[in-house]
Amino acid sequence: MSEQYSTGEIAQPMAxxxxxxxxxxxxxxxxxxxxxxxxxxxxxxxxxxASAPALAQERGRRRGPRGPQNIAARLHIxxxxxIAVMTGKVEAGQGARAEFTQAAAEELRVPAAQIQMLMxxxxxVPDDGITAGSGSTPRTVPAIREVAAAARELLIDxxxxxxxxxxxxxxxxxxxxxxxxSEKTIGYADFAASEEATKDLQQTIxxxxxxxxxxxWKVMGVSLGRPNAREIVTGxxxxxxxxxxxxxxxxxxxxxxxxxxxxxSVDVSAAKTMPGVVVIQDSEFVGVAAPTRFRAEAxxxxxxKTAKWDRTxxxxxxxxxxxxxxxxxxxxxxxxxxxxxxxxxxxxxxxxHVAYAQHSPLEPRVAVAEWNDEHLSVWTGTQNPFGVxxxxxxxxxxxxxxxxxxxxxxxxxxxxxxxxxxxxxAARLAQGAGKPVSLxxxxxxxFTWAYFRxxxxxxxxxxxxxxxxxxxxxxxxxxxxxxxxNTPYNIGSNRAQYVPSQPPLRHGSYRALAATANNFARESxxxxxxxxxxxxxxxxxxxxxxxxxxxxxxxxxxxxxxWSGRVKKKSANRGVxxxxxxxxxSYLAACVEIELEKNQIRLxxxxxxxxxxxIVNPDNLRKQVEGAIIMGLGPALREEVRFENGEIQTVSFRxxxxxxxxxxxxxxxxxxxxxxxxxxxxGETAIMCVAPAIANAVFHATGKRIRQMPIRLDAx
Amino acid sequence: MDATFTFTVNGKSRTVITDPGRPLLDVxxxxxxxxxxxxxxxxxxxxACTVLMNGKSVAxxxxxxxxxDKQTILTIEGLANGERLHPVQQAFLDEGAFQCGxxxxxxxxxxxxxxxxxxxxxxxxxxxxxxxxxxxxCSYPKYLQAIHRAADQARKEAV
Numbered sequence: 001m002s003e004q005y006s007t008g009e010i011a012q013p014m015a016x017x018x019x020x021x022x023x024x025x026x027x028x029x030x031x032x033x034x035x036x037x038x039x040x041x042x043x044x045x046x047x048x049x050a051s052a053p054a055l056a057q058e059r060g061r062r063r064g065p066r067g068p069q070n071i072a073a074r075l076h077i078x079x080x081x082x083i084a085v086m087t088g089k090v091e092a093g094q095g096a097r098a099e100f101t102q103a104a105a106e107e108l109r110v111p112a113a114q115i116q117m118l119m120x121x122x123x124x125v126p127d128d129g130i131t132a133g134s135g136s137t138p139r140t141v142p143a144i145r146e147v148a149a150a151a152r153e154l155l156i157d158x159x160x161x162x163x164x165x166x167x168x169x170x171x172x173x174x175x176x177x178x179x180x181x182s183e184k185t186i187g188y189a190d191f192a193a194s195e196e197a198t199k200d201l202q203q204t205i206x207x208x209x210x211x212x213x214x215x216x217w218k219v220m221g222v223s224l225g226r227p228n229a230r231e232i233v234t235g236x237x238x239x240x241x242x243x244x245x246x247x248x249x250x251x252x253x254x255x256x257x258x259x260x261x262x263x264x265s266v267d268v269s270a271a272k273t274m275p276g277v278v279v280i281q282d283s284e285f286v287g288v289a290a291p292t293r294f295r296a297e298a299x300x301x302x303x304x305k306t307a308k309w310d311r312t313x314x315x316x317x318x319x320x321x322x323x324x325x326x327x328x329x330x331x332x333x334x335x336x337x338x339x340x341x342x343x344x345x346x347x348x349x350x351x352x353h354v355a356y357a358q359h360s361p362l363e364p365r366v367a368v369a370e371w372n373d374e375h376l377s378v379w380t381g382t383q384n385p386f387g388v389x390x391x392x393x394x395x396x397x398x399x400x401x402x403x404x405x406x407x408x409x410x411x412x413x414x415x416x417x418x419x420x421x422x423x424x425x426a427a428r429l430a431q432g433a434g435k436p437v438s439l440x441x442x443x444x445x446x447f448t449w450a451y452f453r454x455x456x457x458x459x460x461x462x463x464x465x466x467x468x469x470x471x472x473x474x475x476x477x478x479x480x481x482x483x484x485x486n487t488p489y490n491i492g493s494n495r496a497q498y499v500p501s502q503p504p505l506r507h508g509s510y511r512a513l514a515a516t517a518n519n520f521a522r523e524s525x526x527x528x529x530x531x532x533x534x535x536x537x538x539x540x541x542x543x544x545x546x547x548x549x550x551x552x553x554x555x556x557x558x559x560x561x562x563w564s565g566r567v568k569k570k571s572a573n574r575g576v577x578x579x580x581x582x583x584x585x586s587y588l589a590a591c592v593e594i595e596l597e598k599n600q601i602r603l604x605x606x607x608x609x610x611x612x613x614x615i616v617n618p619d620n621l622r623k624q625v626e627g628a629i630i631m632g633l634g635p636a637l638r639e640e641v642r643f644e645n646g647e648i649q650t651v652s653f654r655x656x657x658x659x660x661x662x663x664x665x666x667x668x669x670x671x672x673x674x675x676x677x678x679x680x681x682x683g684e685t686a687i688m689c690v691a692p693a694i695a696n697a698v699f700h701a702t703g704k705r706i707r708q709m710p711i712r713l714d715a716x
Numbered sequence: 717m718d719a720t721f722t723f724t725v726n727g728k729s730r731t732v733i734t735d736p737g738r739p740l741l742d743v744x745x746x747x748x749x750x751x752x753x754x755x756x757x758x759x760x761x762x763x764a765c766t767v768l769m770n771g772k773s774v775a776x777x778x779x780x781x782x783x784x785d786k787q788t789i790l791t792i793e794g795l796a797n798g799e800r801l802h803p804v805q806q807a808f809l810d811e812g813a814f815q816c817g818x819x820x821x822x823x824x825x826x827x828x829x830x831x832x833x834x835x836x837x838x839x840x841x842x843x844x845x846x847x848x849x850x851x852x853x854c855s856y857p858k859y860l861q862a863i864h865r866a867a868d869q870a871r872k873e874a875v
Contacts, residue, residue, distance in 0.1 A: 095815070234792065241754070250746075363756075411817070623855060626857050627854040661849070
């Protein structure tokens with residue numbers, strides 16, 4: 001491992017700027033034309049931004065690759081010394097609030113308690129893009145650090161002028177600029193109160209601004225608890241589903257009984273007679289709003305009873321994988337390496353099936369919408385505040401300046417809340433009711449109408465020479481995407497393709513996107529090739545692996561797990577398996593032990609090594625990695641969306657069994673810190689080795705290859 | 717047909733006039749502004765809505781207000797003593813035992829009930845009794861640690 005630390009240069013993110021193929025079909029609401037004059041929104045009731053003109057300038061300015069390069073758009077220094085740091089990223093449990101606090105505190109040289117993060121209010125914060133793609137750490141953290149470092153330098157300049165000393169004699173510590181010689185100090189608050197501050201803070205920051213080298217980190221690299229943790233344990237934190245606005249009603253929307261069903265007729269008269277109930281009808285959009293959620297449910301039931309629908313035949317999950325293959329765009333691509341296959345010692349071809357999965361975040365999607373004059377404010381749980389603002393502007397034909405989206409820290413997403421359905425629906429109901437409306441989806445709506453993690457067919461074909469070396473590799477993912485599509489192994493003739501299909505269900509992002517499907521297929525297939533080559537699965541992989549970071553985690557996991565001894569042990573009902581992978585700049589390997597109880601596969605032990613460059617918040621990283629592993633065992637072993645003729649059948653936690661306490665395996669998780677490497681995101685990748693390691697362990701125990709997710713013995 | 721219900725919540729007597737079939741969860745959240753208990757599933761499968769009724773852990777989303785009439789309810793808001801957190805809250809806070817935190821209030825209430833019945837729980841005790849609580853962020857390992865920590869702390873304070 002290299003001992004060289006970066007010297008204050010901002011290291012480039014390991015992952016390229018992600019070109020997000022979202023695979024998402026947006027729900028296109030359009031509620032008619034409404035032209036009014038342009039009015040600027042400033043965040044009423046919120047902490048004042050240092051300079052309103054700076055914010056207005058920022059809106060007109062073209063965004064740099066790391067967001068605004070103007071200090072005032074990102075930082076506000078309060079007269080009390082509290083420094084507000086603004087970001088368009090959200091907090092949904094993944095730890096952004098703590099991490100950004102650390103980044104700012106480190107560069108400003110202030111205690112973390114002096115930082116107040118202002119997140120995800122489109123009226124006040126810069127647009128840092130969607131919170132997804134493991135992008136906060138490699139992109140937003142540097143952006144915050146640069147601005148904070150620039151502010152620190154301004155403080156030093158200010159102190160130097162005030163004290164009449166060279167700036168080289170000033171250090172900043174605990175929020176104060178100190179001149180050692182004279183023991184004079186001056187703080188950020190003093191700077192903020194000065195005449196120069198307003199002008200200084202509107203400057204564009206220098207591209208040469210120096211951030212703190214990793215070796216000198218005091219706040220970054222150390223675990224910081226979530227800043228609003230106390231409000232979580234006391235129940236004081238207001239999630240979007242907790243918010244109440246004056247005069248607020250509770251809303252519900254009429255849903256079709258199945259996909260593709262069209263509303264023919266509905267009778268809303270009974271609902272209208274219920275006290276306090278408002279009915280909103282806009283062609284096929286039918287909703288109610290009532291003073292209590294209980295009454296809103298009753299009102300909606302009264303409407304739903306009368307609704308007549310025109311249904312068309314829809315696909316069912318038992319024919320899902322044939323359906324996806326049949327509808328593959330352009331058909332199945334042929335293997336371009338026919339010559340390698342022809343001369344190979346051995347060839348192998350397999351097909352892997354991965355079912356739809358559901359994120360099922362514990363807080364369902366919810367929005368509170370309120371109209372004031374022609375201004376719309378929506379509080380909602382979404383990963384994409386500015387994207388949702390865009391959806392609202394389009395749905396209601398409003399200029400951006402009249403729409404404000406606020407995202408309080410909310411109850412999780414896992415990639416499932418990129419879009420603003422609840423926001424648009426709540427806004428439409430609020431518009432019709434003339435009162436604020438809180439619309440919260442039911443769990444059944446979540447399981448039916450939220451977008452899913454795409455199902456996939458993955459086909460792989462490879463050839464081996466007489467020495468067990470791979471000579472060709474052809475990999476096709478149908479329907480689910482290109483995350484972790486490419487193999488990390490050395491194979492001369494190598495081609496991977498993602499082929500879209502016609503998905504029967506609405507799908508989109510999910511933690512690690514298609515990486516779970518692609519890595520499941522790839523790492524299962526690698527195991528099959530190892531057997532064909534007569535080599536141990538670890539040996540086979542290492543023989544084809546140059547990437548030092550991936551080798552490091554693989555070897556460490558194998559060593560910690562005792563792979564070479566355990567793989568030789570044969571046991572009637574226990575098996576071991578391994579898998580490795582890399583995605584979005586992080587690297588991991590997992591060795592697992594499973595136990596078979598009758599036909600049930602139980603995950604008993606997971607040894608995972610995870611490496612994402614310089615670790616910013618170790619405790620948070622551990623929670624994210626362990627959380628991803630446990631979450632991953634759901635789709636690996638049990639979670640599967642079943643549907644028949646367009647009707648989802650798994651609409652409850654009863655029928656869609658997510659991981660619980662009793663599923664907890666022994667966890668031996670090692671976070672491999674690489675302070676010499678740029679910090680990469682880590683919220684997703686840790687999920688991608690669970691399923692293939694389990695499948696490989698099942699083979700080790702039973703000799704059976706299960707080539708589908710969820711991995712079930714009755715499917716062999 | 718609305719009816720009158722009187723019950724004790726966090727030590728205070730409260731009266732509500734509402735439909736007898738309305739869930740206790742809705743009454744707590746909408747009538748009493750106690751939004752700590754959360755909606756996760758509406759069918760008692762996730763326990764984000766957990767409150768204590770007469771000291772026992774119940775799913776308030778499937779407990780009707782009629783069933784709560786004349787009973788004693790304790791919610792997350794009633795645990796702390798002014799600024800002083802309940803040992804379970806303090807343990808969860810010290811361990812940082814949550815990620816998005818949406819299940820946490822229910823988890824804490826479930827733990828309070830658990831520790832009343834089993835002050836010295838083993839991992840197996842905790843797993844079997846807390847298994848009805850879902851955490852989608854899968855913070856289960858940290859929760860286990862926090863629950864042990866709370867149990868240890870409570871034992872120390874009792875001595």
